[in-house]
Amino acid sequence: MSKYWSPIVSRLTPYTPGEQPKISNLIKLNTNENPYGPSxxxxAAIQREATSALRLYPNPDSEPLKLAIAAQNAEHGITPAHVFVGNGSDEVLAHAFHALLQHDDPILYPDITYSFYPTYSNLYQVAYKTIPLADDFTIRVDDYLNAGKNGGIIFPNPNAPTGCLLPLSEVERLVASQPDSTVIVDEAYIDFGGESAIALVSRYPNLLVVHTLSKSRSLAGLRVGFAVGHPDLIIALERVKNSFNSYPLDRMAIAGATAAIEDQAHFEYTRLAVIKSRNTLVEGLTKLGFEVLPSAANFVFARHPQHDAAEVAAGLRSDGIIVRHFTSARIAQFLRITVGSDADCQALLDALPKHLQKTAGD
Known part of the structure; x- marks a missing residue:
């Protein structure tokens, strides 16, 4: 602690991202990156932007990208006025906490969820209440409806780190039942097995749907995210963004993200390849005795009833395979495993048996 810090700094517990190891030749299944390259x-679009034009500021409104996102969702009545873009979905979510969730009543989100939510709550001093997941680790809408007055609701769908999906009909029931609260659906993984709530935006002015290009578009290194919602919500986000950073996306990010959105064929090919690999991975883990939660994401959440998750993760690491282990009480025996390439997934399945030879009590 320094005497020069603002008082809030010492009260923050920063988000801890997944490890980005500097060791080469690792099989990296810990941060949900797409094993396939971007479009x-x-x-090509990024390379075309690498010219002397970089001396000029980018378009502050990222208009080409907003147009592309709106065009992809035109069947749902989405226009550029319904779209907000930012430097990764994390920045979009941060602005949403600041612009839409700072009210007197506490916001609601799951007790097991994306760990950036409590970080943002503390940073922006937003009161919050966590709603426990069901015993099967699913979100129960009725628990939110019975939680009393709130200042907003946010949850990932599919949830992270569980991968469990809330059906669109249940998302709509929640949104429709909370007309006085903003409901934010964080759809970072929706393309791997769910139906997007963007289809509901034109009917519900309190709904904001957040996406990222890091997962299904294979652009984690470019840092682009977006939100779709009623124009009134978008205006609030724009006002905060333009009080913070008028140029969150550079020229190369705008060009690359726009091209990625427009290349639907590549998106479908890689998305379906990940889903196929996920199914194979789940089958292999199940044969080894793991309990695997139903996943609609590009990762699986699994535990072995006879083995300690931390010990299994450490054993895999000794083989050059990294998976994510969380230490929170309810999920301390789970591993979150990214769906990698078929070769990566097979290497994991081949390595696991030797770490499962001893039971937890031996």
Whole structure:
């Protein structure tokens, strides 16, 4: 602690991202990166921007990207006025906490969820209340409806780190039942097995849907996210953004993200490849005795009833395979495993048996 810090700094517990090891030749299944490269059209668009034009500021409104996102969702009545973009979905979520969730009543989110939510709550001094997941680790809408007055609701769908999906009909029931609260649905993984709530935006002015290009568009290194919601919500986000950073996306990010959104063929190919690999991975883990939660994401959440998760993770690491282990009480025996390439997933399945030879009590 320094005497020069603002008082809030010492009260913060910063978010801890997944490890980005500097060791080469690792099989990295801990941060939910897509094993397939981004669209070749996106790479070409980025390369075209690497000119002397970089001396100029980018478009502050990222208009080409907003137009592309709106065009992809035109069937749902989405226009550029319904779209907000930012430097990764984390920045979009941060602005949403600041612009839409700072009220007198506490906001609601699951007790097991994306760990950036309590970080943002503390940073922006937003009161919050966590709602326990069901015993099967699913979100129960009725628990939110019975939680009393709130200042907003936010949850990932599929949830993270569980991967469990809330059906769109249940999302709509929640949104429709909370007309006085903003409901934010964080759909970072929706493309791997769910139906997006963007389809509901034109009917519900209190709904904001957040997406990222890091997962299904394979652009984690470019840092682009967006939100879709009623124009009144978007205006609030724009006012906060323009009080913070008028140029969150650079020229290369705008060009690459726009091309990635427009390349639907590449998106579908890689998305379906990940889903196929996930199914194979779940089958293999189940044969080894793991309990695997139903996943609609590009990762699986699994535990072995006879083995300590931390010990299994450490054993895999000794083999050059990294998975994510969380220490929170309810999920301390789970591993979150990214769906990698078929070769990566098979390497994991091949390595696991030797770490499962001893039971937890031996």
């Amino acid at each position: 070749p059209l996106a790479i």
